[in-house]
Amino acid sequence: MGITSHDVARLAGVSQPTVSRALRDDPRVSMATREKVKRAAQALNYVPSEAGRTLSTRATRRVGxxxxxxxxxxxxxxxxxxxxxxSSLGYRMMLITERSDEAVAEEKLLDQSMDGVVLATATTDSRLPAQLERRGMPYVFLNRDTGRAGDFASVVDNEGGGRLVARELVALGHRRIAGVFGAANTTTGREREMGFRLALAEAGVGLPEDRVVRGAFEYDTGYRALPVLLDAAEAPTAVFCGNDVVAIGVLNAALAAGVKVPDDLTVIGFDDLPMAAWEVFRLTTVRHDLQELSRQAARLLVRRIAKEVDPAGERLVLPTEFVPRATHAHAR
Amino acid sequence: MGITSHDVARLAGVSQPTVSRALRDDPRVSMATREKVKRAAQALNYVPSEAGRTLSTRATRRVGxxxxxxxxxxxxxxxxxxxxxxSSLGYRMMLITERSDEAVAEEKLLDQSMDGVVLATATTDSRLPAQLERRGMPYVFLNRDTGRAGDFASVVDNEGGGRLVARELVALGHRRIAGVFGAANTTTGREREMGFRLALAEAGVGLPEDRVVRGAFEYDTGYRALPVLLDAAEAPTAVFCGNDVVAIGVLNAALAAGVKVPDDLTVIGFDDLPMAAWEVFRLTTVRHDLQELSRQAARLLVRRIAKEVDPAGERLVLPTEFVPRATHAHAR
DNA sequence: TCATGGAATACATACGTATTCACAAGTGAA
DNA sequence: TTCACTTGTGAATACGTATGTATTCCATGA
Structure with a gap:
């Protein structure tokens, strides 16, 4: 079935190690032999076996x-x-979507089937990082981290973004403000809330508990939050949402409830997904470079795999920017 | 660094093969030894190396x-x-997103690093299936296929879905009808268009070329198509879109152009993504079971890997259902 | 007492590549 | 001519697991 380097060697009239070297352009192999081997490999449609290479080099060129x-x-x-x-760094991607930490760690991450791991949905109470650490498996956080020192992470200036929004809302004259924040066990949730609260406090604007909702960064969180907020002792004139997906949930709930945005209610998101710019939303939000966030994480992980990294941890933080669109207005 | 079965064997006082067998509950190993081995493995936190197993069994338990x-x-x-x-079938997923066939096939698919492949975005002119075939790499189509006999595919009754929409539009009194169909080199695009056209023809309703647009199944296709259709000699009162994403593009373009849906224009999608039900859209569409479509593809691939499959090809077709929401109305 | 057969385990090896080391042939200097 | 050195290649082996086969041990029956 499978063509091996031995088959190529036989056809080219050389030894198997020579095939291995020739195909990787090892300078110790003469030009003539290299050509000969490559022609033989071509003729046989030879593709080196990933498993053999992995076993020999102890590197999989695979990332989870x-x-x-x-x-x-x-x-x-x-x-x-x-x-x-x-991909451009020479790694392939194994996608793992799991609810629970534990099973993943044992079965899939620790069997040497990947060189490193990107954690894109870490929670602050996850035990996974510790397990990876103990096994010496390189990993980086993407977007969320644990908030502890020593992390390797590519993240956004969430606190700064939260501040931006608070200042804008205050400048627009809003005083009855609400928040639909992310889950408390995520750094994105906590930091955005923190920045928002700090800047509100500086402006002397309060944020009572009945105008605060927390939940997963999902559509439903926003959709279900709006009625709750409208029931508050003093209904809000503006809502800051943990991210765009949540904000879109709020916008849809507003439409269902007959609440006019932005006349009755200002809604602000976070992330600036392409969707936020759609005509039906025109969501005012906080932008950061999502592509760069991901690329940075990839490069950081590859550096960590190569051990070219600051042992004390590296936390790469991207800036944020306020993007005014059509879901904000002056307070009435 | 890595703990191997030899380490476990040494600790348990048995041979390496016995470890291999004991941990997989081979009945030839006595209960007593099995327990002893498992305790040793536990103590050392042993996890079998994926690469070693792959090399030995010639199966990766990985799917692209x-x-x-x-x-x-x-x-x-x-x-x-x-x-x-x-995952529940014991396979892991390698995600590959590529524009061009060729590079992918050579480098990544044929190095025995996966047991099979799911093609989710095949075009009818792709050379990839033939390459996989030649190498004996099991693969199945998901959602789209080549339309040729012998395919292994999990697909939707696209033609039937197209017919459903045509009949509904005709029943609503629409005569000036438009289509924003998928790309001509996709079976989803072609079959939906075909069913739609056939049912229109049966009803004696025409579909002139200036009310037809074709393009990728993307937001932009719909967004840019609407102005074009409105420019037709006779502007349409209804548009059937190749899928929900395209329809959502049309809805946003309608909002931008001041076209009222459904009063001025009926818009119909295909797929019934969760998004289609959002308040801002309430998109009338064609539903099929997207989850089952995927699960079926997974099971079909696993069966094909195990060679428990009809050599003449298997094409699993899921039914469609019309889902009336708020983007359709009677023709004025 | 010894052959027979079954149970449990060990030995040897295969899987495919990369790498270390040894070796042969060729080159140039003394 | 000999020695040191370079260049190019092959032999042996490592990587970690699984499996086919041989071996050991023990119980059984004649």
């Missing part, structure tokens, strides 16, 4: 990417550039 | 999934259930 929910519109925009960057 | 554009909202809804079904 862990994501909880792929159908969340956010992740494809992370995974696509991640794939492309990894 | 090829998709062109992951950021297209359609694909995540295919890939997520595909991943889960493959």
């Amino acid at each position: 990417v862990i994501v909880t929910d792929l159908t969340n519109p956010f992740y494809p925009h992370v995974i696509a550039p991640l794939h492309d960057e990894l | 999934v090829i998709v062109t554009d992951l950021t297209n909202p359609f694909y995540p809804h295919v890939i997520a259930p595909l991943h889960d079904e493959l």
Whole structure:
């Protein structure tokens, strides 16, 4: 069935090691032999076996990417550039979408079937990083990290982004403000909330608990949050959402409830997904470079695999920018 | 670094082959030894090396999934259930997103690094299937196929779906009808168009070329198609779109152009993505079971890998259903 | 007592590549 | 002519697991 380097060697009239060297352009093999071997390989349609190479070199040129929910519109925009960057660095991508840490770690990550791992949906209480650490498996965080020192992570200036939004809302005259923040066990959720709260506090604007909702970064979180917020003692005139997907949930709920955006309610997102620019939304949001975020993570992981990395950890932080569109207005 | 079965063998006081057999519960190993080995493996945190196993068994328990554009909202809804079904069948997923066939085939698919391939974005003119065939690499089509006999494919009754839409539009009194169909080199594009055209013809309704646009199954295709269609000699009162993503492009373009849906224009999609049900769209569309489509493909591939498959090809076709929401109305 | 057969385990080896080391042939200098 | 050195290639082996075959041990029956 499979053609091996031995078959090529036989046809070319050389030894198997020479085939191995010739095809990788090892300078120790003479030009003449190299050509001869390559012609033989070509003739046989030889493709080196990945398994054999892996066993011999102890490198798989494969990287795992862990994501909880792929159908969340956010992740494809992370995974696509991640794939492309990894690919151009000579690595392939194994996609792993799992709910629970444990099974993944034992079965799939520790059997030496990949050289490293990208954690795209880490929570601060996950035990996975520690397990990877213990096994010496290189890994990096993408978008979210643990918030602890020593992480290798490609992240966004979430706190700065939260501040940006708070200042804009205050400048627009909003005082009854609400937040639909991300889950408390994610750094993205916590940091955006933190920056937002700090900047509000600096401006002397309060954020009472009945105008705060927290939940997963999902459509439903936003969709279900709006009615709750409208029920608050003092209904908000503006809502800052943990990310665009949540904001889109809020916008849809607003439409269902007959709440006019931005006249009755200002809605702000975070991420600036392509979808946010769609006519039906024209969502005012906070932009960061999602592609670069992913590419950076890929490069960081590859450097970590090569051990060309600061042992004390590296945290690459991308800046944010306020993107005004059509879902914000002055407070009435 | 890595713990091997030899280490376990030494600790347990048995030979390496006995470790291999004991851990896989080979009945030839006595209960007592099995327990002893398992305790030793546990103590050393032993995880069998994937590469060694692959080399020895010639099976990788890995499957490749090829998709062109992951950021297209359609694909995540295919890939997520595909991943889960493959996972429950004991296979892992390698994600490959490439534009051009050739490089992929040579480098990544034929090096024995996976047991099979799912083609999710095949075009009718792709040379990839033939290459896979020649190498004896098992593969199945998902959603799209080549339309030729002998395919192994999990697909939707596209023609039937197209017919459903045509009949509904005609019943609603529409006579000036338009189509934004998928690319001509995809079976999904062709078959939906074919069914639609046939049913229109049966009803004596024409579909002139200036009310037809074809393009990739992308948002932009729909967004850019609407102005073109509105420029037709007789502007349409209804548009059938190749899929939901295209329809959503049309809906956004309609909003931008001030065209009221459904009063001025009826818009129909295909797929019934979760997004289609969002309040901002409430898209009337054609539903099929996207999850089952993916699961079926996974199971079919696994059967093909195990050679438990009809050598003449197997084409699993899922039914469609019309889903009336809020983007259709009677013709004025 | 010894051959027979079954159970349990060990030995040897295959899988395909890459690498270390040894070796042969050729080159140039002393 | 000999020696040191370079260049090019092959032999042997490592990588970690699984499997076909041989071996050992023990119980059984004549």
